[in-house]
Amino acid sequence: MTTTSANMVSCIVRPHRKGAGCHPRHLALIALALFMHLPVQAVAAEPTAGLGFCRPYTWLFGGWVAPPRMPHLADMNADGYVDFLYATPEDRFVDISLNGRGWKPMRGERLISDLPDRIVGMATGRFAGNTTDLAMLGAGGQVWIAQGRGDGKVQAPRSVATVSEIGQRAWLLRMAGGDDRDRLAVVASDGHVTALGPTGQPVATFRAVKRVVGAASGQVGGQAAIALHTGSAVVLVGPAGSVMRRLPASRGQSALAMGDVNGDGEDDVLINGEVALAPAFRSRVRIAGWERFRKPVIAMLADVTGKGRCDVVVQHQGPDYYGSKEADCAVYVSYLASDADKDRDGLNDAEEASLGSDPLDRDTDYDGLPDGWEVHGFRGFDLKAMGASPLRKDVFVLNLPYDTVPVDQMEKLMKDKVAPLFEDLPYRNRDGSQGFRIHAVTMLPAVDTKAAAGKGWPQLAAETFPKDKIGVFHWMLVPGLGGGGQSGQLADAGSGGMASWAHEFGHQLGLSHTGKWPAWSPTYTSLMNYSYSYQFDGDPARIHFSRGELADIILNESRLPGKLPRPIEKLKFLAGPPYRFRIQAAGSHATYVDWGWSGAFTDRRIRANITYGYSVNGGERLQPSGTKPIGAPGPCELMTDYQASLVVHRGSLYMVTADRDALDPKAPRPESAKLVIQRYLGKRAWTPKADLGMHTTGDPAAVSDGRTFYVFYPTKVGVRYRYGSPDRLGDSVTIPDTAGCSIGAVNLRGTILLLLYRSSAENIRYCTVRGTRVGPMKDFGIKSTITPGSAYDTRRKELLLGTGSELNRQPYRWQLRRLTGDPERGFSEVSCVFLGGEKSGWAGNKRPNLIFDTSRDAGPDGRVIWIAAGVSAPSNTPTGLYIARTIGVKDHNEGWMLWRYYDEWTNTRSGIAAAWYRGDIVLATTWASDHSTTDGGVYCAYNGTAIGNQDMADFDDVTLMADYGIARSIQTLAVMPP
Numbered sequence: 001m002t003t004t005s006a007n008m009v010s011c012i013v014r015p016h017r018k019g020a021g022c023h024p025r026h027l028a029l030i031a032l033a034l035f036m037h038l039p040v041q042a043v044a045a046e047p048t049a050g051l052g053f054c055r056p057y058t059w060l061f062g063g064w065v066a067p068p069r070m071p072h073l074a075d076m077n078a079d080g081y082v083d084f085l086y087a088t089p090e091d092r093f094v095d096i097s098l099n100g101r102g103w104k105p106m107r108g109e110r111l112i113s114d115l116p117d118r119i120v121g122m123a124t125g126r127f128a129g130n131t132t133d134l135a136m137l138g139a140g141g142q143v144w145i146a147q148g149r150g151d152g153k154v155q156a157p158r159s160v161a162t163v164s165e166i167g168q169r170a171w172l173l174r175m176a177g178g179d180d181r182d183r184l185a186v187v188a189s190d191g192h193v194t195a196l197g198p199t200g201q202p203v204a205t206f207r208a209v210k211r212v213v214g215a216a217s218g219q220v221g222g223q224a225a226i227a228l229h230t231g232s233a234v235v236l237v238g239p240a241g242s243v244m245r246r247l248p249a250s251r252g253q254s255a256l257a258m259g260d261v262n263g264d265g266e267d268d269v270l271i272n273g274e275v276a277l278a279p280a281f282r283s284r285v286r287i288a289g290w291e292r293f294r295k296p297v298i299a300m301l302a303d304v305t306g307k308g309r310c311d312v313v314v315q316h317q318g319p320d321y322y323g324s325k326e327a328d329c330a331v332y333v334s335y336l337a338s339d340a341d342k343d344r345d346g347l348n349d350a351e352e353a354s355l356g357s358d359p360l361d362r363d364t365d366y367d368g369l370p371d372g373w374e375v376h377g378f379r380g381f382d383l384k385a386m387g388a389s390p391l392r393k394d395v396f397v398l399n400l401p402y403d404t405v406p407v408d409q410m411e412k413l414m415k416d417k418v419a420p421l422f423e424d425l426p427y428r429n430r431d432g433s434q435g436f437r438i439h440a441v442t443m444l445p446a447v448d449t450k451a452a453a454g455k456g457w458p459q460l461a462a463e464t465f466p467k468d469k470i471g472v473f474h475w476m477l478v479p480g481l482g483g484g485g486q487s488g489q490l491a492d493a494g495s496g497g498m499a500s501w502a503h504e505f506g507h508q509l510g511l512s513h514t515g516k517w518p519a520w521s522p523t524y525t526s527l528m529n530y531s532y533s534y535q536f537d538g539d540p541a542r543i544h545f546s547r548g549e550l551a552d553i554i555l556n557e558s559r560l561p562g563k564l565p566r567p568i569e570k571l572k573f574l575a576g577p578p579y580r581f582r583i584q585a586a587g588s589h590a591t592y593v594d595w596g597w598s599g600a601f602t603d604r605r606i607r608a609n610i611t612y613g614y615s616v617n618g619g620e621r622l623q624p625s626g627t628k629p630i631g632a633p634g635p636c637e638l639m640t641d642y643q644a645s646l647v648v649h650r651g652s653l654y655m656v657t658a659d660r661d662a663l664d665p666k667a668p669r670p671e672s673a674k675l676v677i678q679r680y681l682g683k684r685a686w687t688p689k690a691d692l693g694m695h696t697t698g699d700p701a702a703v704s705d706g707r708t709f710y711v712f713y714p715t716k717v718g719v720r721y722r723y724g725s726p727d728r729l730g731d732s733v734t735i736p737d738t739a740g741c742s743i744g745a746v747n748l749r750g751t752i753l754l755l756l757y758r759s760s761a762e763n764i765r766y767c768t769v770r771g772t773r774v775g776p777m778k779d780f781g782i783k784s785t786i787t788p789g790s791a792y793d794t795r796r797k798e799l800l801l802g803t804g805s806e807l808n809r810q811p812y813r814w815q816l817r818r819l820t821g822d823p824e825r826g827f828s829e830v831s832c833v834f835l836g837g838e839k840s841g842w843a844g845n846k847r848p849n850l851i852f853d854t855s856r857d858a859g860p861d862g863r864v865i866w867i868a869a870g871v872s873a874p875s876n877t878p879t880g881l882y883i884a885r886t887i888g889v890k891d892h893n894e895g896w897m898l899w900r901y902y903d904e905w906t907n908t909r910s911g912i913a914a915a916w917y918r919g920d921i922v923l924a925t926t927w928a929s930d931h932s933t934t935d936g937g938v939y940c941a942y943n944g945t946a947i948g949n950q951d952m953a954d955f956d957d958v959t960l961m962a963d964y965g966i967a968r969s970i971q972t973l974a975v976m977p978p
């Protein structure tokens with residue numbers, strides 16, 4: 001079995017999480033309350049006929065139902081099951097998810113788009129033809145009707161009426177007419193009701209109550225009726241405004257719906273968590289579990305399961321598995337004591353009793369397969385014969401291999417290595433068994449590798465995933481026995497080599513790379529975390545899903561606890577790959593972790609970057625205007641072939657770059673480019689580029705001595721410079737004998753030292769520069785294979801020189817040299833080390849940026865930070881970006897640490913600039929792409945230390961998959977069941 005590196009893993013994450021928060025207008029639509037209960041009034045004269053409600057069954061969830069989406073239920077295709085319509089008010093469209101004959105929802109479709117106004121209400125009825133039509137109310141009072149076609153689709157909407165004064169909020173209601181036609185009524189929140197005639201003309205207006213927080217319509221005693229929730233009562237009124245009845249309602253709630261729940265032909269009224277039964281409305285049946293709603297809900301009564309009586313449908317926010325504001329639309333199937341199959345799951349109560357499944361739960365084990373499917377099959381799939389049980393989590397998946405994959409080996413790996421990762425999970429099923437049973441079915445014929453060349457897995461899924469298996473099975477394309485793959489998150493399809501199959505399938509079952517946190521915590525030991533995808537504690541056999549045992553330990557890089565409340569045995573893995581933190585027992589119940597590699601343990605809080613298991617994030621990458629990310633379409637704001645220069649001068653940060661027009665990456669480069677300067681404005685934005693009126697033939701070097709700002713730049717005739725204030729530089733000065741030199745510059749205690757580099761055959765030279773005065777040319781007696789970078793160690797009073805040298809046939813190995821002395825008398829070398837030691841292999845051939853860090857995190861000796869691009873040969877080949885720094889742990893890479901910035905897709909042809917600014921490091925570099933409009937585009941990032949300020953922690957994968965992902969990943973059907 002071959003295993004590719006973790007680098008090969010890449011995943012598409014479907015943005016199924018809707019933005020947080022309720023739409024403010026929508027909030028008013030739904031109840032805002034603590035749900036207190038009225039005592040149930042059981043009156044002997046009104047038997048409730050054994051009416052009850054099953055456990056909630058999730059019908060739709062997430063983005064489909066998230067506020068401000070607005071639901072309406074109606075049987076649009078005349079098959080006896082209500083379908084789920086959802087309006088997106090501001091975007092003025094309506095989607096429909098047809099009802100898969102009471103089993104599951106069908107995949108959604110757009111029903112209406114581009115309505116002229118914001119949608120505030122929907123109603124359905126026979127307004128135009130003999131099928132169910134959709135009526136919509138706009139915020140301006142306009143009413144549209146889209147005539148139904150009877151197949152779930154509608155014709156284009158046409159305006160039929162305009163109601164004036166709809167007020168703050170309004171409801172559109174269907175009113176049964178005296179004939180075959182239905183009418184419409186508009187209820188405004190101030191209590192005004194406008195009844196419309198058959199052609200849409202207002203025929204009556206009345207005001208029975210002063211305030212409305214919820215409205216519904218139906219029939220009472222054979223008469224059309226409107227129910228108005230006033231906030232403290234529900235008032236039933238006739239179409240002309242006569243009050244028929246007043247029902248008590250708890251204050252502060254507004255859930256209201258009408259429909260026949262018990263099958264006596266009379267519409268009952270749902271008020272908050274209870275159904276009041278017609279005709280007297282005195283006996284009420286409670287919906288169990290209602291008290292768990294802590295947030296506003298929308299309640300509806302409709303026949304979801306096709307039995308001729310209404311079920312209760314509740315849309316509510318939560319559960320909160322991701323830490324986001326997920327919304328759920330759940331069906332509480334209603335039943336009467338006389339019903340044989342109360343939960344309408346295809347198993348009658350007697351069968352459920354003998355099997356041990358729950359007669360009041362459609363999916364006892366919550367694996368997305370209703371109880372009846374698991375016993376009697378579905379659509380000809382004999383799931384029971386395939387091993388399904390209604391008492392245990394079963395997951396069916398089609399594995400489609402490429403024809404290059406040895407099927408017997410794939411199946412053996414599936415059985416011996418992959419399925420056990422799920423089957424051995426510490427999850428207890430209802431039948432006492434453990435884990436999730438994976439039923440993998442190999443799909444043949446295999447994919448013809450040649451014929452499928454260039455097709456991604458989504459296309460192959462569209463072509464090969466049998467439509468009738470969608471909603472029952474998952475589909476996984478298997479490209480090989482090694483790693484790599486991509487999957488949708490909380491979805492039923494994706495691709496994964498056998499070494500990453502469990503990871504990719506984890507995505508399908510709802511898991512991300514980081515649990516519910518924004519970054520992957522080193523304590524999230526899941527195989528979903530890139531850091532532990534292929535090994536845990538160095539052992540490939542120990543990869544696992546996380547149970548969230550460390551979820552209580554919140555890690556924030558800006559304030560990390562130096563001591564964790566766990567015995568060292570529980571945290572030993574932190575000392576293993578990929579992090580290799582130093583740890584030490586702090587008694588028998590706690591453990592010290594040296595998060596910052598300082599070489600010491602502490603009880604204090606620590607600032608450190610600890611998310612380096614894969615690469616490090618230097619912050620959001622934005623073009624200089626601060627609004628456009630790199631890689632966005634359209635030409636970049638600033639493009640260059642040269643390394644930028646960042647420098648802090650009198651408290652402000654400046655960037656000096658060469659600037660050119662868009663250029664094909666393969667086209668010959670111009671001989672020179674103009675230089676521009678920009679000042680950082682804060683909030684990720686720079687001043688517009690200002691032309692410095694200079695042309696450079698190489699990487700510029702800007703530097704400040706604290707008083708004066710200098711810009712050095714190579715030209716054909718030699719190195720030139722201008723100085724002054726950044727917005728007014730003086731005339732240019734040419735430095736003699738510098739033709740062909742590249743440059744570096746450093747502020748040495750108020751003296752500008754210019755470093756001149758010509759080739760690896762010549763010593764690095766230097767001279768001081770003060771105003772127009774250029775000091776005598778001297779040399780360090782040091783050779784380098786790269787243009788040197790430099791910084792000053794203010795603690796040891798040494799000049800730091802970053803150079804390159806050949807070692808083990810790598811010509812550009814990074815070296816740090818320390819020198820004492822001064823420009824007058826000359827410098828002498830104190831030490832020279834290879835970064836990371838001789839074995840490290842760390843190398844690059846662009847000018848490095850050296851930063852001497854004296855912040856508190858750096859400790860008393862300070863530390864050296866080295867930021868540079870990697871080796872690129874020829875010199876415009878894209879290469880990665882790196883940060884190396886000294887650490888207090890001397891036996892690790894000889895006291896050095898190296899991280900890659902971003903990922904393997906983030907490369908530059910020009911090198912990188914870096915500057916310490918306000919407690920962090922600002923980076924500026926160029927994007928390498930194949931397109932002339934983006935190649936060489938300059939972007940900046942503002943978190944070069946990679947120390948973030950977000951909470952992260954371990955996460956319980958098992959619970960998320962069990963209680964959320966397994967069922968929801970196969971929630972919708974693609975073809976209507978028989």
Ligand SMILES: [Ca+2]
Nearest residue numbers: 341343345347
């Ligand atoms: Ca049943």
Ligand SMILES: [Ca+2]
Nearest residue numbers: 358359361371
């Ligand atoms: Ca059941």
Ligand SMILES: [Ca+2]
Nearest residue numbers: 363365367369
């Ligand atoms: Ca099931």
Ligand SMILES: [Ca+2]
Nearest residue numbers: 389390392394
């Ligand atoms: Ca099952």
Ligand SMILES: [Zn+2]
Nearest residue numbers: 009010011503
């Ligand atoms: Zn992934």
